[in-house]
Amino acid sequence: MSILEDILRVTTSQDANKDYSVLPSDFEAPLGVDQVDSVLLYQLVENPSLGQPAIRYLKDCFQRIQQQKRLSKKVSQDLGLLQEMDRLVVGYGLVIFQVEEFTQGENNFITYIKDVVRSIDDYTDFFNNLILRAIKEDSLFEFVNNFFGSLRLYVTSLKLFDLNDSSVYTSVLTCFEMFVSHKPVAAIFTQIDGFFASHDIKPNEFEKSTLLGPILTLSPLNPNVALRNYGDNLERTQQQTNMVHESLQAEHKVVLERLFFIIDKIVRGSAESRNGLLTYFAHIVNKNHLRRGDHANSNKLASNAFVTNITLLLVRFSQPFLDISYTKLDKIDVNYFNNLNLFIDLSQETRMNSDFKEADEFYDRNKKSEDCRPNFISDCFFLTLTYLHYGLGGTVLYDEKITPQLKRMKQEIDRIKRAAQSQDMFARFAAMQLPSLEKTLQITRSLKQALQGFFSHRELQLEIFDFVSGASTFLIRVIDPNHEYPFKQIKLPLIPDQVGVENVDNAEYLRENAPIPFKYYPEYILEGLINYSQYITKYVMSPLFRNTRLHSFIELATVVLRCPELVSNPHLKGKLVQVLSIGALPMRDDSPGFMMDVFENNELVRSHLLYALLDFYVIVEKTGSSSQFYDKFNSRYSISIVLEEVYKIPEYRNQIIWQANNNADFFVRFVARMLNDLTFLLDEGLSNLAEVHNIQNELENRARGLQPRREENDQELQSKLVAAERQARSSCGLAEKSIILFDIFTKDIPRAFVTPEIVDRLAGMLDYNLGSLVGPKCGELKVKDPQKYSFDPKSLLKYLSTVYINLSDEPEFISAVARDGRSFHKSMFDRAIHILGTRTGLASDEFCCKLMQFARDAEDQRIAEEEEDLEMGDAPDEFLDPLMFTIMKDPVILPASKVTIDRSTIKAHLLSDSTDPFNRMPLKLEDVIPNVELKQRIEDYKSAKKQRKIED
Template identity: 75%
Template sequence: MGILEDVLRVSNHRDTPRDYHVLPDEFVEPLDMNQVDAILLYQLTENSSLAPRQFTYLRDCFQRVQVQKRIAKKSQQADSSALLEIERLVTGYGLVLFQLEEFCPGEDNFLRYIEQIISRADEYTDFLSQMIQRAIQEDSLLEFIESFFTSLKKFIDSLKLFNLNESHASSAVLTLFELFVSFKPVAAVITKVSGFFAEYDVKPNLFEKVTLLGPILTLSPLNASVALHNYGDNLERTQQQTNIIHESLQTEHKMILDRLFFIIDRIIRGSNESRTDLLSYFAQIINKNHLRRGDHANANKLASNAFVTNIALLLVRFSQPFLDVSFKKIDKIDVNYFNNLNLILDLSSETRMNSDFKEADEFYDKNKKSAEHKPNFISDCFFLTLAYLHYGIGGAILYEEKVTPQVKRMREEIERIKRATESQDVFARFAAMQLPSLERSLQTMQSIKEALQGFFSHKNLQLEVFDFISGASTFLVRVIDPFHQFPFKQIHLPLIPDQVGVENVDNADYLRANAPVPFKYYPEFVVEGIINYTQHISKFVMSPLFNNPRLHSFIEMATVILRCPELVSNPHLKGKLVQVLSLGAMPMRDDTPGFMMSCLENNDLVSDNLLYALLDFYVIVEKTGSSSQFYDKFNSRYSISILLEELYKIPKYSQKIIWQSKNNADFFVRFVARMLNDLTFLLDEGLSSLAEVHNIQREMENRARGVAPTREENDEELQSKLASSERQAKSSCGLAEKSITLFNIFSKDIPGAFCTPEIVDRLAGMLDYNLASLVGPKCRELKVKDPRKYSFDAKTLLKSLSTVYINLSEQPEFISAVARDGRSFSKEMFDRSVHILGTKTGLVNDEFCVKLLQFARDAQDQKIAEEEEDLEMGEAPDEYLDPLMFTIMKDPVILPASRVTIDRSTIKAHLLSDSTDPFNRMPLKLEDVIPNDDLRHEIHLFRHKKRMDRG
């Protein structure tokens, strides 16, 4: 046998080896190079025994050529031209098979070729590489890859599963993509292959199914089938067992992402056109998936978490070079990116930072760049990554937040049905029929939930995301900086003068008018994605925030946004920011300082501005603009209280607080007033709810013993009311606990701030009322089972309230205010408090008891003295009395809209909570009130005359 026969496995002898093909008579002996073309044509078109393995036959011939070439080289045979010619023809026919339909009758043959390649992809790479090079030389590359990838996509579509569970097929497909795009000419034109883009009207959930890259970009542990396969077998496994599954999938996912990055990177580097096409493809996907962050979105109608998070992670990697710690390329990101005509992102329905749609559109119309000016790759990639962070990874966050309570409810429902099936009624039999379906649903949802937890606990991946966030945070501060010089030059805050008044600040129009350009017109998602991600990821043990040297970038951005209320109009975003900062400030489990505390203390931008920002936001968050704004504010203020408590331990911060109280009194009093409002409400709500819990528990115990019901509700209604009251008690008591802690801290070092005329009477009334609740006749109503369940400890609360009295015990204004409280004050309350705290529990020392009793005596003496003075004053004319407090006015003023005369301290106190005239609800500022000097003089004479008469 000659080389030709060996390579092509053909002969015209009847006694040839079994794996050789016998040629027909027209092929005469001896076979020579002149017949190679005809032999190959015969083999491919007429030799039925080869069908449908023609492509594999060519591959085998190619490999035998390579063996013969190595033998020839070893034996130093000079002439290998015959082998090169056979190789050229074999490769050429390989291209022909994928280009001319007559060589491949019936489209199933294309699929069979692909199946053969997929089955042993590594064995085909050399042959395919040669074919690609030949196609490049012959200028037929696009036709070849069009046919090849269209067939490959049909093969993928024909599979029942294409995911990580089917690792062989998925790995082989990735190998083929890697092979092809490793040739730059292929990478340059692959975006022109049919199916690379989806049709304009494609549904959001179909991109991953109908586009060329869709299936490989969906290879992820977050795929529902993969999650069920890995996590669904045993829902009762230990956390350690779950972690083992996490780690295995994380390793696999990392390898997949590395391979995907190689593919996408080659396409981006292929040509300007392929780069633009790829970014447009990614933009098309995310533009149609904004509902992934919608509250009522149907996940089945949107792109999957697997698909969009993979793209997000790939874009994050592409962003790394221009967001590294040196920031040498940060100026390549266009600050005025959204002024471009050629935007790939759809902003038509995007909420802006602090402008409405009309204002933003007018700005862009006036400041549009020319059509020739196109965004650079760095800017496109950066802002596209921010969109994927919000709608892609952010959508996965929202999905987890929704699925977690669903899993809990479904578990409870299954348990309820199982208990019901123990009876033999009709309902029980019907419920039992539902169980298998419910258990399958639980298995699926629980698996998806655990897959998401595995994804977010994958530290290496999340470190990459947070590296992007750190760089993006620095860039956003750069945009906010009027000179766009940050971080190379420090930004100076505030950007506009602070708007401080004792009335409730409600200056949205002023803030919007003075918000910085172009930041005010930026879509809100560029900040929201960062905040949502950071808030979510901080809950994980493997959080990338812990001990991260780049954490300061995020904290700087948070500080700037909180310090400058004109930047972001959405209070919910700022509420999430303070929540993240509070998590970072709280002491660790080993009582070491929180992981953000070093930055909060040592970063100048942060330490110079954060305190004022927190105090100001504590006030401003009163109005969030949503239907739940009354309750939203408590969560934000709880986070701020945690921060203030921890920051107060740092000398520079405690000194700043004291300075604010003395030198910016109106500002600080406004803050104290909000604390007082909240604590008043929370204690009232918490103690009332505890009393209701007590009453319901007692009622249920009595009914269990057979006592006749004393309430109208049936047992089920009673149970529902108990659950509601328990939730309310736990929430209110928990929030109140943090507020009273701040009262303890600040009233000790800044007592004067709590004794201003507009605050002191309300503070005294709140303290007296709650002290009476804890030690008075109704205190028994607060006794409930397991009080810790409700964050309630009566003795600790009593000590905290008593501490405030002691801290303010040397302030004459406070003593007088307590004495004036005719509703709740009595010296006996303090006697009982001392008995409980000192004698009964030993929670306080003798010095504490002596001070508390002395304060009670001082207040009692003051009360007697003021009662005597009131008697001496007798009946004062009605026009001398404050219309709200019914006390004789000291500094009467006229309200400009209602023309009512009221004491200045009264209206000042009112404006701390409400910026309107209390008599007609018209807007009102303190500086607009009109002093009533004539009446003040009359009242002064009246008081003087009464005192003279007494004397």
Template identity: 75%
Template sequence: MAVSLEELLRATSRPDGYKDYSTLPSEFPSPLLIDAVDGVLLYQLAENTDIKKPGFVYLKDCFLRIQQAKRISKKSEEDAFTLQETEKLIVGYGLVVFQIEEFCMGENNFAAYMVDILQRFDDYTDYLPLLIQRAIQEESLMEFLNNFFVSLKRHLTSVKLFDMNDTSLYTNTLACFEIFLSYKQVASVFTQVEGFFAPFNTKPNQFEKTTLMGPIFTLSPLNPNVALRNYGDGLERTQAQLNVLHEALQAEHRVVLDRLFFIVDKIIRGSGESRSAMLSYFAQIINKNHLRRGDHANSNKLASNAFVTNIALLLIRFSQPFLDVSYKKIDKIDVNYFNNLNLLLDLSEETRMNSDFKEADAFYDNNKKSEDNKPNFISDCFFLTLTYLHYGIGGTILYDEKISPQVKRMRQEVERIRGVAQTNDMFARFTAMQLPSLEKTLQITQSLKQALQGFFCHKAIQDEVFEFVSGASTFLMRVIDPSHEFPFKPLSLPLIPDQVGVENVDNADYLREHAPIPFKYYPEFVIEGLINYLQFISKFVSAPLYSSPRLHSCVELSTTILRCPELVSNPHLKGKLVRFLSVGAMHMGENAPGFMMKIFENNELVRDNLLYALLDFYVIVEKTGSSSQFYDKFNSRYSISIILQEIYEIPEYRQQVLWQSEENADFFIRFVARMLNDLTFLLDEGLSNLAEVHNIQNELANRAKGLQSFREEDDQELQSKLVSAERQARSSCGLAEKSVALFNIFTEDIPRAFTTKEIVDRLASMLDYNLASLVGPKCRELKVKDPQKYSFDPKALLKSLTTVYINLSDQSEFISAVARDGRSFQKELFDRAVYILGNKTGLVSDEFCCKLMQFARDAQDQKIAEEEEDMEMEDAPEEFLDPLMFHIMTDPVILPASRVTIDRSTIKAHLLSDSTDPFNRVPLRLEDVVPDDELKARIQEYKRQKMANRFSK
């Protein structure tokens, strides 16, 4: 006899308990014994073919009716016992049904059960916990977990999309994880569930698809489908409208992250084994995704931005307790972490701070810790987080930097095709066919770009990332500290004595030998990840570094690395550091100083070391080791110039500059020489390209009027050359602007540094040549449309250059150098400059004009005097002449390798730019040259006789 559970409930309850039931039998059945329940349930599940719902769903419905009966019954002991025992049977069979897929009649399978669970999860919130408890009691937990979560994973894989667009599906999925992992017994073994780990040969982009927790870690606004649905409707939005969208997604993402953290935290706290396995899972993912920071990486073959950034943010939260501002637990992070056996991280191809692979491997082999001395969770978590910061969030940053120009190019192409498509020729119709596809691609790409913008302007998330970056900066300072006591004891810099008179870039072996251990063996990405993030996030007005009290940690680390060249051998990484510092030095408004200026002024470590660090790197960035090193240096020096110009307003820094110029003259002259080299090239390059822009613009204008053409290129070739010339002019003029500003500042306060023999002739020649370019006969060639577009203000540049003349007008060496410049010096050019600056534009005062004219007269008088002297010396023996400059030597020296005799001032000037013998390229140091005293005496005697002959006349 088939008995329904409804009848069973009626039979096991007192008659007066039925008044709330919606349906009642016509006759009240006789009571059934409790042991009949088992048979009833077994029949319904295993024999009754009329049941239309899956067995597990049927049991859940039975469970809900039991709960309803509990609530409405009078709860006599007999009723309570009956309902309780019935509930136990329902729970027991529920566990059996989810263990034996073939147990029930009909189309019953775990997949069907999972569909109902995820669609009606609220109905299962009381039932599932009882199943979990029963599985724990019966020691069948692993079997239940495997069947449940493997089925869950299969279901998520089978649905068309699993992302934040389907709120019900993803929230119910997270709830499943939350309910199960709320039990410590589950959390302690969860990493043993089938599919938690991926096979060793899993592709980098498959972890989020094949692993148990992969799908839930992709729940992010950065998911392409989420981005397209929210931002890809084709509407042109204002920034305010975009912000509304950003805020809605940010709020939802924040909730998702909170829930994901709850889930992972339960696993981490479950047991030692589950904690290690969870970190191993994260490590396995990031070790396979190092190409996310590759220049030519294919994003489709790598883990998605949504996946890895979510994991990075979770790890950052786990790192918060031991990187808080008190640093009470910072000593728990092992500074010798990389000496451990069986590291989570793959460092096999990682560039080191200042050692090669062979040296690093030898160090670790000789200093490996024992198997018993395993790293603690704090150390594992910290270094894993650093890795995710670089390859996870850093890879997302790189993706953003690549996609931004793509969006711009696609917009231009869409507009071009739309214009072409409006014509009637055959080509236009063919072109128009491409338009829908290109518009769709633009829509997708632009939505991804806007989703990235929303992510990086999410203040709450970026605050957490920045807190980690600040704490990590302090820890790395602790590693650099020889005693590893920072921040509780101050760090004294430099760590090794400065190599005075020697270019650090040419002393790499010495620096590597003296680099601190273990920092020199650390992977470079632990610094690069921090700097890439800081540089990028500074583009957003909501960035935490603009207001965080912990910014000083990042500035201290940057200053330390720049001040101690033995720490990091990679000049590109140092270039990123100075660009980051330059952002903090720049004015934020008309009267608002840069957001780092207070740190530059008040932080003792920074104040005492920043200036020397910048001057030193300005010099050594001459050689970056790459094929583009000639151009790389300009960007770094531009950033340094910005910082120097701002900090020079602080009295302590101005005093330091004066001290360096007087007490460390050779070092400072090297800096001035590099400044001069750069300004000479940049002005020449900038003005030459402006002249090319002028000529091409005129040519194109003449052709448009139908006038005669004077160039062979067709219009397309000319347009291409115009774009190239404009780009180079804009770059060179912009970089030159800062260099000229530094010359104005330093020549006013320390003119003697610019009039040494090694410098003064080149400086005079550069100034005279550019003065001729700006006011001479060819100045009209610099007249271009929209000069501001190229950072070119000819009148301001003229004022800056003439200011240098004024600043050095009291230096006799400079007057003589200008007079000796036979190529460009003409007094008439100064007359023209005075007319433009004084009479025509009023940019300078009468006093300025008078000083400039007096300087020109002094230089002209000196020129006449020196020409007369040169005529007397023109018959000098060839051996008296400098082989490069062709003037009579005053202090001849012999070069040790080539054995060439040259004037000391000439070889000193050469060595300021190139530390080799100019005649055979053999490395050369100034202290190695040999004075030629005998030749010097002969030259002096020759001059003495010439002077005597002059006066006797």
């Protein structure tokens, strides 16, 4: 048997091994080198009993040739034959991938692909030689195009292609790796048929109809993978669930490394392949903006698995130029959006602080030439930011949506099961839907757990937050007028502070003074960073914990909050302060919050965070939405948490005291907002607690068979009870933080709370709520499980009483309490002292004595002022303030309405509303006109009254 026959598995003998094909009689023995081509052609085209795909036959021949090369001792005699066979076997390997009809029977491209995928390790050497030959013979594109066209068809024909079948997806990834490892292949890869999708493709079709789509969807977030790994036993222990998490995390990590290898080779292949890949990624994200929509149908959009993987790959590409050294940060073009033919579609994007028209005009005036294309670093960076918002950000939003969906599905299934026990025809029909609903519930639960596993993968999340940190530093660089940050510190504020309530409404002034080009950046650039950071903090393995790069994000938050001209959207700032509040909260072991070290030791943050928080506390009064009245409370709750914690740091405490003493107008605005909120929240919270108390009593009485006292039926009462409980819980929780701030601030800076525009409202609020807690109706606040509503009446009473004591040395406060004819009663203080000192022991004897002395001082003042009021009772109407009906001390004329009002009254009004209260026209305090003549007449009237009293 000759080497040729042994390698090609052919013979001219009729008595040969059954595994060898008998050649027709026109092949004469002995077979020589000049017959190799004819033999191969016969085997591939004419032999009816070849018994295997042509590609496998050629691969086996190739392997035998290589083995024979290693074993052969007759080098000079056999080398020429082996080399010719090698050349022809590899050549025919290319031919059969160029002409699908070349071989006989069922030998076609799909058949070859199936065999290759089934035994990829056996094919590696053979295919590497095919690729090298194709490169040499200039037939590479046709070979690669046919191979991957067939591979794409094969993969999409599979019922499942995901992490559940590791043997298939591993082989497919190996095929990609094998080809793109050759730079000439990588250089033309984006030209392959099926790499790009048609322009009008639907958003959810990329992952099935494009070449990279299936492999980019290999993720634990795939619904089939989630169901397979989490759906079989949803009652497993947390430890068992964590084991599943860890297994999938490890597998996903390996897959991502292999995907990055493939994508990296394409990026490095050629300028054309690099731009093609970015175009492909951009097309996907441009089609999927609805992933951040509130009411989008996720089934009609790209899957979480697909776009999240792309996000992670882009994040990894961004790592080299966002490392902690920032040596390549200046390679990112701050004027990137001035370029022509951007990959990213900005046509419908809201800007940081400009409208569409203004942004378009700016870009039209400043567009770069066609020759000035952005570098890859800039393209990659801004595309990653886009994916962080619409890709990973859409996944975050999906998780936030399915949590309440799961609850509703469970309730609906339970309701149907209960109803099915009846004989009602509709109920039995509804029960027929149970299997489908339970299947949906199982899938959704599995996806929820898969998302938890993904987001608790700290190694992956650290990579994402490293990008967030680097991007935060870059955005401060854009904001910096000189674009020199972080190598030179940014100087804040960027524009002079406007102290005055008009700043709340002065959007045009802020917009005109916003920095360029930052004001024209799309809002999602910042929103993606904030949304991710806000969401990921809820995980125990959050990348924000114990992270040396956390300071970068906090610096950006400080800059954005400190400079109101940067971002027009208050909801983004609200999310920022929420993240900061989470970082400020003490840890479970009572150690300082994980951001506190940065708050205390970072110079930029330490110098500007406090003012930023106080200013935003005021500005958030108006969010521009229909729900703005309630929006502000959540933001102020978060700010209150941060203020309470940083107040423990001496430098922050000194800053607050300085602001109160040296920037009084600014600080009084803040105090006025605190007072407004606390007044409303306490009233709302206590009113709803009374409603909860009344409904609970009513339901208990009905359960005992007593006659109903209310008109509502039981179902209506239950509905009202839920609503009242929800509102009580919210209002009391928010009020608790506000009263704590009042407690700590009034101790150190009491003068800030007794200004004429505030002190009467503060006294009235305290007196009213003191009466609610200890007065005749306090029994209505007794509810079951008060802690459920963040309501501790004794603690609240102690806080309120502490504020009285903190301000007890201020004559203005004593007078204001005394003037409160509606709610001030000395007996209320007697009752409070009894509860705090005798019944509960919450207050010391010293505390009770101070509170008692204050009550006496206020009562004495009340009696004195009553006598004075009687004396002044016949004052002319023109001397009385039109809103407060008290004699004016400093009358001023309002320029628009011409109404005369006391300066303290209009000043208090302008703290909340920058308009004339009589005609709603815009008004600034500096525009009011002192009514000197009327002031003199009032003073003369008072002097005459006092003189008459002396004479009497």
